Amino acid sequence: MKCPRTRLPVGFGALAVSVLCWLYVFPVERLPDEKELVREVLQRGRAWSRNLSALQGFRKQLNDCCHPGHLFSVTKVNTPLGVNLWFDGEFLHSLIIENSTYSLFPQDTPFKLPLKRCSVVGNGGILKGSRCGKQIDEADFVIRCNLPPLTSGYTLDVGTKTQLVTVNPSIIEKRFQNLLWSRKSFVESLKVYKSSYVYLPAFSMRHGTEPSLRAYYTLADFSANQTVLFANPNFLRNVGKFWKNKGVHSKRLSTGLFMASAALSLCEEVTVYGFWPFQIDLKGSPIRHHYYDDVPPLSGFHSMPEEFLQLWLLHKSGILRVQLGQCTPEEPQ
Numbered sequence: 001m002k003c004p005r006t007r008l009p010v011g012f013g014a015l016a017v018s019v020l021c022w023l024y025v026f027p028v029e030r031l032p033d034e035k036e037l038v039r040e041v042l043q044r045g046r047a048w049s050r051n052l053s054a055l056q057g058f059r060k061q062l063n064d065c066c067h068p069g070h071l072f073s074v075t076k077v078n079t080p081l082g083v084n085l086w087f088d089g090e091f092l093h094s095l096i097i098e099n100s101t102y103s104l105f106p107q108d109t110p111f112k113l114p115l116k117r118c119s120v121v122g123n124g125g126i127l128k129g130s131r132c133g134k135q136i137d138e139a140d141f142v143i144r145c146n147l148p149p150l151t152s153g154y155t156l157d158v159g160t161k162t163q164l165v166t167v168n169p170s171i172i173e174k175r176f177q178n179l180l181w182s183r184k185s186f187v188e189s190l191k192v193y194k195s196s197y198v199y200l201p202a203f204s205m206r207h208g209t210e211p212s213l214r215a216y217y218t219l220a221d222f223s224a225n226q227t228v229l230f231a232n233p234n235f236l237r238n239v240g241k242f243w244k245n246k247g248v249h250s251k252r253l254s255t256g257l258f259m260a261s262a263a264l265s266l267c268e269e270v271t272v273y274g275f276w277p278f279q280i281d282l283k284g285s286p287i288r289h290h291y292y293d294d295v296p297p298l299s300g301f302h303s304m305p306e307e308f309l310q311l312w313l314l315h316k317s318g319i320l321r322v323q324l325g326q327c328t329p330e331e332p333q
């Protein structure tokens with residue numbers, strides 16, 4: 001790191017630089033702990049109203065930085081034949097788009113924009129027992145993350161409707177042996193998402209490209225009802241920078257925040273569910289990591305509490321709604 005020269009003693013300069021670096025690396029504001037947040041959430045209660053001018057202002061910021069309507073997925077329009085596409089999750093690696101890959105891209109973003117009411121469903125344990133399924137499914141467009149289970153035991157809490165589901169290449173590797181052996185179980189496990197879009201970050205990491213393309217061919221070969229969209233690495237990179245400027249310090253944003261950001265631009269109204277990265281619910285009782293299991297995410301990769309705080313700020317500004325409590329009041333005893 002280069003430092004400007006001054007006439008101050010060297011030791012003082014070093015001290016000043018290290019303080020500045022510390023302020024840069026660590027957020028200046030202390031993250032509130034989970035008990036404080038629970039108190040704040042309870043104080044606000046269920047009341048929430050949209051602030052249209054705040055929403056429009058935020059949407060303009062997102063559109064200016066990241067052009068979600070145009071760049072959300074890889075299309076023939078935004079990724080021409082022969083272009084050098086840079087991976088967003090790797091340093092200095094790119095891929096030249098040849099005809100074999102290019103021909104898999106849709107002509108243009110396939111949604112009719114704007115989408116109206118959108119539900120973005122994170123997989124947090126807070127959804128368990130929430131009875132939010134009906135409310136989630138009442139939206140026009142439901143986005144779910146990382147192939148979450150939707151079997152009947154969960155329907156009451158998370159619903160079943162899905163217009164878009166994301167799949168990380170690591171899931172293809174771990175759960176479906178990279179689709180190198182039997183591919184049927186992959187096709188079978190996607191049936192629950194009916195005719196949704198399957199959103200694959202195929203161009204984020206080098207080792208994710210092949211499994212993602214295999215997922216495409218598998219669904220095509222089995223004439224599955226789902227349509228694959230590849231995440232555009234330029235979109236993901238820009239959204240990452242956008243949140244970094246707002247103070248989210250992590251190696252990579254979670255899929256959930258990528259999806260909530262896209263939804264804020266693509267949809268007229270956004271409600272997010274299952275975004276609560278803490279270990280207690282609003283009553284202070286311990287909860288599991290996900291609504292379906294208790295496997296913690298890889299540590300040191302995402303910064304979920306920081307991401308949650310940003311969503312909570314948007315909630316307080318009337319830009320999106322963060323649903324945390326039960327969707328239907330509990331039955332009187």
Ligand SMILES: *[C@@H]1O[C@H](CO)[C@@H](O)[C@H](O)[C@H]1NC(C)=O
Pocket residue numbers: 051052053054057
């Ligand atoms: C709505 O948001 C705008 C812009 O952020 C702000 O100036 C205004 O006070 C907000 N209105 C209400 C009712 O909170």
Ligand SMILES: *[C@@H]1O[C@H](CO)[C@@H](O)[C@H](O)[C@H]1NC(C)=O
Pocket residue numbers: 099100103
């Ligand atoms: C590119 O691929 C498409 C679909 O596979 C094929 O129809 C077309 O002929 C190919 N074009 C070239 C120039 O190879």
Ligand SMILES: *[C@@H]1O[C@H](CO)[C@@H](O)[C@H](O)[C@H]1NC(C)=O
Pocket residue numbers: 191222223224225
């Ligand atoms: C596609 O959807 C139709 C109508 O819902 C259904 O009958 C069919 O079995 C589905 N096909 C596959 C491969 O899932």
